[in-house]
Structure formats: C-alpha cells, structure tokens
Amino acid sequence: MSAPILYYDDRSPPVRSCLMLIKMLNINVELRFVDLFKGAQFDKDFLALNPQHSVPTLVHNELLLTDSHVILIHLAEHFDEAGKWWPKEYADRMKVFNRLFFECSFLFRRDSDLMVLSRRVNCKL
Numbered sequence: 001m002s003a004p005i006l007y008y009d010d011r012s013p014p015v016r017s018c019l020m021l022i023k024m025l026n027i028n029v030e031l032r033f034v035d036l037f038k039g040a041q042f043d044k045d046f047l048a049l050n051p052q053h054s055v056p057t058l059v060h061n062e063l064l065l066t067d068s069h070v071i072l073i074h075l076a077e078h079f080d081e082a083g084k085w086w087p088k089e090y091a092d093r094m095k096v097f098n099r100l101f102f103e104c105s106f107l108f109r110r111d112s113d114l115m116v117l118s119r120r121v122n123c124k125l
C-alpha cells in the first residue's frame with residue numbers, strides 16, 4: 001500500500017485538522033503544497049484532480065477524497081489501530097461524527113463567511 005498524498009495549504013483550517021491528525025498518528029504522508037493565495041488551486045493539473053479546486057485533497061491508492069472530515073475519518077480508520085481518536089465503541093464513534101458534522105455544517109461555514117467578508121469585500125471586522 002502506498003503512502004497517502006495530501007494536497008495542502010497550511011493557512012487553511014480544514015487542512016490543519018488533517019495535518020494535526022497526521023502528526024498525532026505519525027502517518028507517513030507525502031505533502032504537496034497548493035498555494036491558495038497564488039491561485040494554484042486553479043492550475044490545470046490540480047483542477048483535473050479536484051474540480052472543486054479545494055484543499056485538503058487526499059489521494060490514497062484508489063481513493064480520492066476532497067473533504068477534510070472524510071479525510072480525517074479515512075486516516076483514522078486506517079491508521080488509528082489503537083482506537084485512540086477513532087473509537088471502536090459505536091456510541092463514542094457517533095459522538096465524534098456529531099462534532100465533525102457540527103464543524104462541517106455550522107462552525108466552518110461561519111468562519112468561511114467571515115473570511116469572505118473581510119478579504120473579498122474588504123470589510124473591517
């Protein structure tokens with residue numbers, strides 16, 4: 001099995017969550033930088049890989065994953081053999097899902113809306 005490849009820009013909060021888990025689980029991952037501030041996510045090769053032009057993007061064997069929450073689940077499923085971060089107990093796993101979905105549907109959306117306001121509309125917060 002080959003090492004996962006993570007396309008990343010570490011200024012991105014979803015990327016950082018993946019980098020944290022990679023560090024906590026000491027996973028051997030090939031890192032490929034995509035400079036969002038230079039628009040590298042729109043490069044032809046990256047767009048061919050991920051038409052949503054977003055990071056993090058993970059390639060692992062036959063899998064192509066383009067959402068940090070799914071990447072976290074995949075890495076934990078594969079590399080957290082002790083079940084420290086990805087509990088083996090059903091109810092505990094549901095608690096992790098609950099927090100991941102809260103982050104995905106609520107927390108990050110607000111953070112992202114604020115970023116758009118401050119950077120693209122040049123609004124003083």
Ligand SMILES: N[C@@H](CCC(=O)N[C@@H](CS)C(=O)NCC(=O)O)C(=O)O
Binds near residue numbers: 012036041054055066
């Ligand atoms: N729900 C996605 C959000 C990913 C996302 O919004 N990534 C941003 C950086 S924080 C991005 O790549 N933006 C570049 C673009 O949209 O062109 C996840 O959790 O992975």
